[in-house]
Amino acid sequence: MVKNKYDSIYQDIAAKIESGALKKLTKLPSENELAEIYETSRETIRKALNLLSQNGYIQKIKAKGSVVLDIGRFDFPVSGLTSFKEVAGKVGKAFSTTVHELYAMKPDRFLQNELKIPSREEVWKVARTREKDGERIILDKSFFVKKIVPGLTKEICEDSIYEYIEGELKLNISFARKEITVEECTEEDRRYLDLKGYDHIVVVRNNVFLDNASVIEFTESRHRLDKFRFVDFARRSR
Numbered sequence: 366m367v368k369n370k371y372d373s374i375y376q377d378i379a380a381k382i383e384s385g386a387l388k389k390l391t392k393l394p395s396e397n398e399l400a401e402i403y404e405t406s407r408e409t410i411r412k413a414l415n416l417l418s419q420n421g422y423i424q425k426i427k428a429k430g431s432v433v434l435d436i437g438r439f440d441f442p443v444s445g446l447t448s449f450k451e452v453a454g455k456v457g458k459a460f461s462t463t464v465h466e467l468y469a470m471k472p473d474r475f476l477q478n479e480l481k482i483p484s485r486e487e488v489w490k491v492a493r494t495r496e497k498d499g500e501r502i503i504l505d506k507s508f509f510v511k512k513i514v515p516g517l518t519k520e521i522c523e524d525s526i527y528e529y530i531e532g533e534l535k536l537n538i539s540f541a542r543k544e545i546t547v548e549e550c551t552e553e554d555r556r557y558l559d560l561k562g563y564d565h566i567v568v569v570r571n572n573v574f575l576d577n578a579s580v581i582e583f584t585e586s587r588h589r590l591d592k593f594r595f596v597d598f599a600r601r602s603r
Contacts, residue, residue: 369412370403370405370409371405371409371410371412371413371416372413372416374399374403374405374409374410374413375413375416375417377403378393378413378417378422379417379420379422382422382423382433387433388433389433389434389435390432390433390435390561391432391433392429392430392431392432392433393414393423393430393431393432393433395430396410396411396414399413399414414431417431418431421434422434424563424590424591426562426563426564427564429562432562434591435591435592459497460495460496460497461495461496461497462493462494462495462496462522462523462524463493463494463496463501463523464491464492464493464519464522464523465492465493465494465557466490466491466492467489467490467491467492467517467518467519467522468489468490469487469488469489469490469511470487470488470489470490471484471485471486471487471488472484472486472487472488472508476488476508476583479508479572479580479583480508480510480572480580480582480583481579481580482510482580486510486511486512487511487512488508488509488510488511489507489508489509489511489514489517490506490507490508491505491506491507491508491509491517491522491526492504492505492506492507492557493505493507493522493523494557494558497592500559500561500589501557501558501559502558502559502588502589502592502593503558503586503587503588503589504553504554504557504558504586504587505584505585505586505587506584506585506586506587507526507582507583507584507585508582508583508584509526509581509582510580510581510582513536513575513579513581514526514529514530514534514581514582517529530581536575536581537575537576538573538574538575538576538581539574539575539576539578540573540574541571541572541573541574542571542572542574543569543570543571544569544570545567545568545569545570546567546568546570547565547566547567547568547590548565548566548568549564549565549566550563550564550565550566554566554587558587558589559589560589561589561591563589563590563591565590566587566588566589566590567587567588567589567590567593568585568586568587568588569584569585569586569588570583570584570585570586571583571584571586
């Protein structure tokens with residue numbers, strides 16, 4: 366089977382990225398330069414670059430061109446309900462956690478709705494960043510119903526809040542509702558994360574329930590888009 370020219374170029378550049386010949390975060394030559402290297406048109410190069418972008422090899426960044434992504438992304442389960450500590454342990458990666466905010470507050474209308482609580486209830490706000498290889502790549506903003514999860518400390522938040530809930534408080538975390546979107550970065554993202562020029566971020570919002578169906582947590586987890594892929598296992602029903 367004869368390959369299209371752009372597909373051959375795509376395969377060649379992808380192979381160089383996978384082998385490490387093209388290093389992560391390096392910039393590819395311009396479309397004009399690639400057209401000269403591969404002795405083809407800019408339109409053909411553009412098709413090859415689009416394929417590379419669609420398959421997670423490069424990211425086109427405004428005013429910077431095409432940048433090679435880190436293809437060793439971390440897999441995050443979509444359907445599972447696991448703590449960050451558990452996910453990091455499964456992929457064998459060493460992450461560090463920094464707690465930026467930990468305090469009790471009165472919920473606004475949004476949190477009242479997400480946590481199904483009245484305005485008089487207090488909630489914990491926990492803001493944490495996750496760092497890998499010197500880069501802060503996740504910002505977690507979590508809100509827990511204080512009367513259900515009392516006694517949160519910085520040490521617990523740096524380790525695993527889920528271990529505290531299940532191990533110390535003897536509560537059963539049962540299920541969650543998740544929403545995943547890609548959104549423009551905020552000033553808060555830019556303040557807390559090392560964005561490397563990316564202007565969009567993957568946002569995962571979770572409502573977490575105990576086995577009695579009460580809501581215990583609402584979390585907004587903001588991931589740098591070049592570092593993660595979200596995976597699921599699906600079975601066709603019969």
